Amino acid sequence: MPAPQHFTPREMIEKLVSFDTTSHLSNLELIAFVESYLESHGVFSRRVMNEEGTKANLFATLGDEMQAGGIVLSGHTDVVPVEGQDWSSDPFNVVERDGKLFGRGTSDMKSFIALALACVPAFLKDGPKVPVHFALSYDEEVGCLGVRPMIESIIRDLPRPQVVIVGEPSSMKVVNAHKGIQSYQTTVTGLEFHSSQTHLGVSAIQHAAELISFLMTLAEEMRERGDASGRFSPPYTTINVGTIKGGTALNIIPKSCSFLWEYRCLPDADPAEIVTRFNAYAEEDVLPRMRAVFPGAKIETVTRAQSPGLAALEGDPGETLVMKLAQCNSAEAVSYNTEAGLFQLADIPTVVCGPGDIAQAHKPDEFVELSQIAECETFMRRLADYVSGRSV
Known part of the structure; x- marks a missing residue:
């Protein structure tokens, strides 16, 4: 067995940040480093690979x-891109x-992982009487994709943990408690024609605008419903249209238009309500009017990501421990x-x-305060005392 490796929290943060684990890249170099570090302390690791x-x-x-x-102790190893951002270093x-x-x-969020890893010698010092599990995931930033098979493995193969700290x-x-997220891409296909003959063409942009307007109507309805718990800011389910692309030229009725949209729903809300109502409006109202001019018209909506909200479990012993x-x-x-x-x-x-502060996540010059x-x-350190049987 190799000699135990030791890192200060600062050294471990520097090491993990040095791996470029932007979501479109591999995280295997970082994973291999963590495996080697844990192995030096006699800790066995197992990988849960993606299909590729x-x-x-x-x-x-x-x-x-x-x-x-x-x-x-759970954390994602991927980070968002830096391209197009103005970094000072x-x-x-x-x-x-x-x-x-x-x-x-x-x-977001290598400092947490680094601090947990740097504390491995303290967790192991007296032989932990309560096990500490590390659960490091990939592709959180693109829809919480990687953690799903790892969770399946945990519930299939292991006794139930007391609590997960993300x-x-x-x-x-x-x-x-936090909101859930659902994101989609909607593509509208119409019929190109000369812009002087609007009655013969089907404008994909025009009908995409109707769909977006409907989403904004739903957004206002969600705002009026509010948040019964009074805990969230903003205190309602939100809807956002993030990007829109369409059209070829000013004098051509646009054949295609697509837009990306999402909603972040309160944890006690029906996560399917908004997309169900959106699809019904598209199929029953907008699409028949498009097909009255051009039978080949289409509105297609595909799911990009879905991740549930977190609901409060007041009085849960695991939550009490973390508090x-x-x-x-x-x-x-x-x-x-x-x-x-x-x-x-x-x-x-x-x-x-x-x-760290979520306000610094995803931005250029992302930082965490030393405090x-x-x-x-x-x-x-308090957690190390707890798992060793000493009082917190």
Whole structure:
């Protein structure tokens, strides 16, 4: 067995950020590094590969893997692109300025993974009486894709964990509720014609605009319904149209138009309502009028990503433990989406708690404050005390 490797939290953050794991690239170099590091401490890891063999989840256990009531430390290894962003420094080389560490993934969310890994010697020091599981995923940023087969493996092969801690940036506050996300691409196909003959053509852009207008009507309805819990900001299900493409020239009735849209629904809302109503409007109202002119007209909507919300489980023992570790008196609700809802869907209690501010995620010059790193390190030390049988 190789000699145990030791990294300070800062060194581990620098190491993980140095791997360019943008979602369209492989994460296998980072995974191999983590495997080697854990192996040096006598910890076995197992990969859950994607179908192409280009990416992997990594699952590892410190302590007895078959003991019930373990603590899962979960994080995604992929990051969003840096192309087109104006960075002040190399995004894959951590730079410290003004009490902050700058680099892609410092906030979202390699710092949490790094701090958990740096704390492995502390978790193992007295032989953990409660197992600590590491669950590192791929492709969270493109629809929470990678974690799904890993969750299936956990519930199939292992005793139920006590709680999953998803270390997304929450400013080290405990989050027990967040919105779900559904995203789609709609493509409208009409009939090209000279723009002077609008009665003979079918404008894909015009009818796409009707569909988008309908979505905005639904958005206003969702706003009026509001949020009965009063916990979310904004306090309602939101709908957004992100991109639209269509048309060839000003004097040609456009044949094709496509747009990307999403909604982020409250965790107690029916996640299928909006797309069901949208499809009904498209099929029963818009499409018949298009086909009255051109029978070959089409409206096609395909799912891009779906990830459930996280619902509060007030009084859950796992949540209570994390509240104690974070020294929080109350839990928060947030509007961004994480992998936590998928763990909860598998009947595993889950909360979100990690260093950094979500406001810094996905932006140029992404950063995490050193004070957040220190707070998370203290959190991990308390967790090490807990799994070793010492009081929190």
